[in-house]
Amino acid sequence: MKRKRWPYYLANRPVQADTALEVVDKFSGERVARCAFADAEAIDAAIAAAHGARAAMAAFPPDARRAVLEHCVARFRARSEELALALCIEAGKPIRDARGEVTRLIDTFRIAADESVRIGGEVLELAISPRTRGYRGMTRRVPIGACSFITPFNFPLNLVAHKVAPAIAAGCPFVLKPAAKTPLGALIIGEVLAETDLPAGAFSILPCSNEDAAALAEDERIALLSFTGGLVGWDLKARAGRKKVTLELGGNAACIVDADPGRPLAEVVERLVFGAYYQSGQSCISVQRILVHRDHHDALAKQLAAAVRKLKAGDPRDEATFIGPVIDEDAAKRIDGWIDAAIAGGATALVRGKRRGNMLPAALLRDVPRDADLQRKEAFGPVACLEAFDDFDDALARVNDSDFGLQAGVFTGSIAHAMRAWDRLEVGGVVVGDVPSFRVDNMPYGGVKHSGLGREGVRWAIHDMTEERLLVLRD
Known part of the structure; x- marks a missing residue:
């Protein structure tokens, strides 16, 4: 250089x-x-x-x-x-x-x-x-x-x-x-x-x-x-x-955590942290919406929030840094504004830090309103939204309630639920057992809708x- x-x-x-x-x-x-x-x-x-x-x-x-x-x-x-x-x-x-x-x-x-x-x-x-x-x-x-x-x-x-x-x-x-x-x-x-x-x-x-x-x-x-x-x-x-x-x-990728996630909850949390905050969330298939069965919601929310708080933000040259800057200050201001608007609309911030220029700390919100920009649009930054569901079919419908459809993730131990997700989710790819952020360079990759x-x-x-x-x- x-x-x-x-x-x-x-x-x-x-x-x-x-x-x-x-x-x-x-x-x-x-x-x-x-x-x-x-x-x-x-x-x-x-x-x-x-x-x-x-x-x-x-x-x-x-x-x-x-x-x-x-x-x-x-x-x-x-x-x-x-x-x-x-x-x-x-x-x-x-x-x-x-x-x-x-x-x-x-x-x-x-x-x-x-x-x-x-x-x-x-x-x-x-x-x-x-x-x-x-x-x-x-x-x-x-x-x-x-x-x-x-x-x-x-x-x-x-x-x-x-x-x-x-x-x-x-x-x-x-x-x-x-x-x-x-x-x-x-x-x-x-x-x-x-x-x-x-x-x-x-x-x-x-x-x-x-x-x-x-x-x-x-x-x-x-x-x-x-x-x-x-x-x-x-x-x-x-x-x-x-x-x-x-x-x-792009998209606002969703990930479902089923009643039987098919993986230990700690592993699910580890993958959600990667999927949502890898390269500061600036990925088209970054995990933006997390739908968790009510049986696991509180435990997962607690573990996920604890893991997100530990993410080191700072100089991207530092080997320990996980969250670097977003691309510019305008992008950071936009994302920060969407977080503010979601909270004003009734969401709860489980993790939230203060923006400094284009450095935006990782954020995790719960119960973001369905009509909020943070739910409807592509955030393209280090933020994820958490919500509970009771019925798997309802979770599939919520994933589909989006203008986007690039990839979706499903943590489930049920082959029937995995196949139902593949049948019904309106996306270009369904990843079972991992986050939608998973991509291999020899697989077909693309989306539907917007x-x-x-x-x-x-x-x-x-x-x-x-x-x-x-x-x-x-x-």
């Missing part, structure tokens, strides 16, 4: 353009770097380069794509501590969490390397009537073309990886806009990609303004837009025209970035 000036990457090459984008240490507030900031002209040039590289990327052999991805894996391993420190500084992510994200970055590229040589098709039996005797069919998947990617601040490495690695595996050139608050991780990935022999124009990584990024949604030369972030994604979809769109837009459209996870992303092409042969 000694470097103070960072280029962006346009058509595979570093460009030291106007370095107007300042990156600050989210804990100290100190300016740590300046990054090249792309304008509308650079965005247009990147789209043109990606569009022009379609044929070269499609012809780039699968084993060569695998070699590129394997090179990235090796280089990320070699630079793992540098990547973790960059995350710690630019995102305020506690260093232990940052190292975990670097591991996931490596895993995602490794999975993509494996999948790059497994993109197949099928043989079709076409002789379904006398008219079609003597015909046979085959399908294969081909790259969709140039892709545009827009990623948020909270996972500056892994959410970039879940777009970039599948694109390379699929043979798609791309233009990436990383979050302006956290561009360094993406630019390090660009630096590593620039070491490879990807075809000219295969990638561009351009921090830029939201206004100039409009072309990434609107330009007809782009075949697919993949966006991770807030509800503005629906507006981007409306402006995207005929291109394919995938959206991951939470998004489509699925990530390397194999599923490759499917979206390719199209089926049919061959019919007549004997």
Whole structure:
């Protein structure tokens, strides 16, 4: 992290353009770097380069794509501590969490390397009537073309990886806009990609303004837009025209603790603490709503509150820190205001601390009103809401009483309840025996309702970035 000036990457090459984008240490507030900031002209040039590289990327052999991805894996391993420190500084992510994200970055590229040589098709039996005797069919998947990617601040490495690695595996050139608050991780990935022999124009990584990024949604030369972030994604979809769109837009994830939780209560508490407060709650699948059977409510509330009070907040570089800063002071003020409003509406604060700038201590509330922002919207911070239920079906209905539906967790020892949750919960994924914050990088990941459209996870992303092409042969 000694470097103070960072280029962006346009058509595979570093460009030291106007370095107007300042990156600050989210804990100290100190300016740590300046990054090249792309304008509308650079965005247009990147789209043109990606569009022009379609044929070269499609012809780039699968084993060569695998070699590129394997090179990235090796280089990320070699630079793992540098990547973790960059995350710690630019995102305020506690260093232990940052190292975990670097591991996931490596895993995602490794999975993509494996999948790059497994993109197949099928043989079709076409002789379904006398008219079609003597015909046979085959399908294969081909790259969709140039892709545009827009990623948020909270996972500056892994959410970039879940777009970039599948694109390379699929043979798609791309233009990436990383979050302006956290561009360094993406630019390090660009630096590593620039070491490879990807075809000219295969990638561009351009921090830029939201206004100039409009072309990434609107330009007809782009075949697919993949966006991770807030509800503005629906507006981007409306402006995207005929291109394919995938959206991951967050949620207010719920976790049910059944009458028979299937785990010791102490283990449930440990996992709830992780799920709700990991990386200061700034995760799309952070545990925000906890529904506990009345038999366990008081005991769990007492144990959970005690565990939350012990969480160390402070400098994310400190190995003992669990709660670091949220991304900026505006976010901290918003979350703090939602907590105040919930308490004014009748909620009880079991744990609550005082905000200092963008440092917001972990909070735990009980009996938050159903219409409160803290229940209805995505908090995206270190706060969870606890409530009791008497009937499992009622708990399922309460989980579904949300505009979002990304993932849900269910602690239950009943296989019948586990299957009922899978059948009835209106979410993209149900995690039984753990919190909804659990994710493995080779599984399908995405939501329903306001939470998004489509699925990530390397194999599923490759499917979206390719199209089926049919061959019919007549004997």
